[in-house]
Amino acid sequence: QSALTQPASVSGSPGQSITISCTGTSSDVGGYNFVSWYQQHPGKTPKLMIYDVSNRPSGVSYRFSGSKSGNTASLTISGLQAEDEGDYYCSSYTSTYTLLFGGGTKLTVL
Amino acid sequence: QVQLVQSGAEVKRPGASVKVSCKASGYTFTGDHIHWVRQAPGQGLEWMGWINPNSGGTSYSQKFQGRVTMTRDTSISTAYMDLSRLKSDDTAVYYCVKDPATSGAYFDYWGQGTLVTVSS
Numbered sequence: 001q002s003a004l005t006q007p008a009s010v011s012g013s014p015g016q017s018i019t020i021s022c023t024g025t026s027s028d029v030g031g032y033n034f035v036s037w038y039q040q041h042p043g044k045t046p047k048l049m050i051y052d053v054s055n056r057p058s059g060v061s062y063r064f065s066g067s068k069s070g071n072t073a074s075l076t077i078s079g080l081q082a083e084d085e086g087d088y089y090c091s092s093y094t095s096t097y098t099l100l101f102g103g104g105t106k107l108t109v110l
Numbered sequence: 111q112v113q114l115v116q117s118g119a120e121v122k123r124p125g126a127s128v129k130v131s132c133k134a135s136g137y138t139f140t141g142d143h144i145h146w147v148r149q150a151p152g153q154g155l156e157w158m159g160w161i162n163p164n165s166g167g168t169s170y171s172q173k174f175q176g177r178v179t180m181t182r183d184t185s186i187s188t189a190y191m192d193l194s195r196l197k198s199d200d201t202a203v204y205y206c207v208k209d210p211a212t213s214g215a216y217f218d219y220w221g222q223g224t225l226v227t228v229s230s
Contacts, residue, residue: 003154045205047156051216064121085138089155096150097169099145104154108136 004029004090004102015042020071020105022090023071027099034093039065041086047086050075053069059102077107085109111208112136114206114221121227127194130224136196139187140164143209145217146180149160150200157204159163160209 005023012018022029022037029035033053038046048057051064053073063078073092077084090102117131139156144159159170161180169181179192189206204224207217 010149020209031215034211034216036216038217045220047220048216048218051211051218052214057218061174087154091155091157098171099160099215100200101155101157 002100004092004100006088006090006102008024008103009108011110012077012080013110014082016080016081017076018080018107019077020075020088020090021081021105022073022075022092022102024073024092024100025071027096028092028094029073031066031095033068035066035073037064037069038089038090038091039084039086040085042090046089080109082109112208112219114208114219116204116206116224119225119227121229124197124228125229126196126228127192128196128226129190129192130204130206130226131188131219133189134187134189134208139182140184142187142210143215144180144182145207145209145215146178147205147207147217149223150199150202150207152213152215153202158191158204162216163189181187193226196226198228201228202226205228 035053037050040046054066055070067075088105115133126199138142140163146158161168163182182189206221208219209215
């Protein structure tokens, strides 16, 4: 199985909104509402930001939201802040009871 | 509080095996799946497989089938990941992660990571 497809990089200015896409197939992203998103700062362990497409864990800012349309899931960050800079990974459950990650997206806050 | 504490860094020769441990605390060990995820230097996350600590059942990524074995010891709330026939591109940080989902999977707690270096 191939990794989910994410843009290599996105950027935005403080206060703006950005969206990171995550494209899979009908056997993973499109087939289940089990997409999650992780934020990773340099040298740190990843942190869960969104699970089951659009659910936000306790403690995660309301500025982070998730959605899905067909085989593509999206993470939107509104009111961009400097602390949001880092790498973002999507993950999806698959039809073979396995998981796939996206290749990761580097977010730069200008 | 929930903690996943992993064993220390390892240096291995090509062809050898490595066994990484992950001791869980702060929750019911048999209640949630444990997955293993790795990250090569400067690269993205890669899912390796999961173990159901209650039943011992496992599911592995096709990429690691035949080389990886995931086990657990419920008496000490510890999960293990054994990777054999190591190659240089197995050099990575290996994470154990906790999955609270009853359907699907996501990771709410991560171990601190174990660096495995494969070098001759």
